[in-house]
Amino acid sequence: MDVVRFDLRGLAPGQGPSRRHVASVVDAVDATVVVQGPVQALAAVLARLWKSDRLPVVTVGWEPVDGDAACRGLARDLGLGTGSVRELPLVRDDHGGVLLHHGRIEAAGGGGLRRRFGAQAHHDSTKVCDGPVTRIEVRPRWDVVDQVSVTVVTVPLRPARRTTGRALQVASDPVRVLRDGVPVDRDVQRWTWYADDRVRWRLQP
Known part of the structure; x- marks a missing residue:
């Protein structure tokens, strides 16, 4: 299976990726999408996949940012780096967003x-x-x-x-x-x- 990477490591604290940055994630077919970046980058990709009805069929990997407390906390909570592919729940809001950590x-x-x-x-x-x-x-x-x-x-x-x-x-x-x-x-x-x-x-x- 191919791997499609989204490098969003340049996001500043408090900054989310633009729609343009994550728009092409819906084109990933028979591939694992790997998000490189902070928590908000992963949340934006998941929100885009959900809005395009691609979320259930795309496997998502995450490479968090070093030295970021929110990344460390979420990676620990998700058991990142352990186990096998697994299905996880999703917390959403009524404005179309996804919440992962806080x-x-x-x-x-x-x-x-x-x-x-x-x-x-x-x-x-x-x-x-x-x-x-x-x-x-x-x-x-x-x-x-x-x-x-x-x-x-x-x-x-x-x-x-x-x-x-x-x-x-x-x-x-x-x-x-x-x-x-x-x-x-x-x-x-x-x-x-x-x-x-x-x-x-x-x-x-």
């Missing part, structure tokens, strides 16, 4: 992680916040199937609320959303992250 919802307009915003959020059937919060953080669970962990921080340095479930739905004041360190291109007032139990992707470890 998502965050914070107040719009800057000002750091101490600024608060009004939000109501449900994690599955559990209301996890209803009022001012500092941030909401989401991480895919790789040790169980189709789950995300959610942390709601109401006030810095106070205990956070932590839950586990399949889907997080948020309605809020205008907020900034970051997917694997990359800001979404506009502020939003509604957001959903969910483990899509209808979708799997194939990792070549």
Whole structure:
């Protein structure tokens, strides 16, 4: 089987690849796609494959960036370099993106992680916040199937609320959303992250 490489190692922190950079991934036929680059590069390739209905049939390998903490964490969680080809779940959002390692919802307009915003959020059937919060953080669970962990921080340095479930739905004041360190291109007032139990992707470890 052929190997098609996408070299995205030049991405800066907080920068995602453009559509042009990943557009040709849909042309990979009978090949393993290998993504070279940070977490957001792998997420962008998976999102493109999903949107083109190619995700179930393309095997994806990943060569993370050295010295990057997010890469180290995700590689460890995925068991990169061990085992054989396996199918893994996919965490998606209602704006067409993919989340692999860490998502965050914070107040719009800057000002750091101490600024608060009004939000109501449900994690599955559990209301996890209803009022001012500092941030909401989401991480895919790789040790169980189709789950995300959610942390709601109401006030810095106070205990956070932590839950586990399949889907997080948020309605809020205008907020900034970051997917694997990359800001979404506009502020939003509604957001959903969910483990899509209808979708799997194939990792070549």
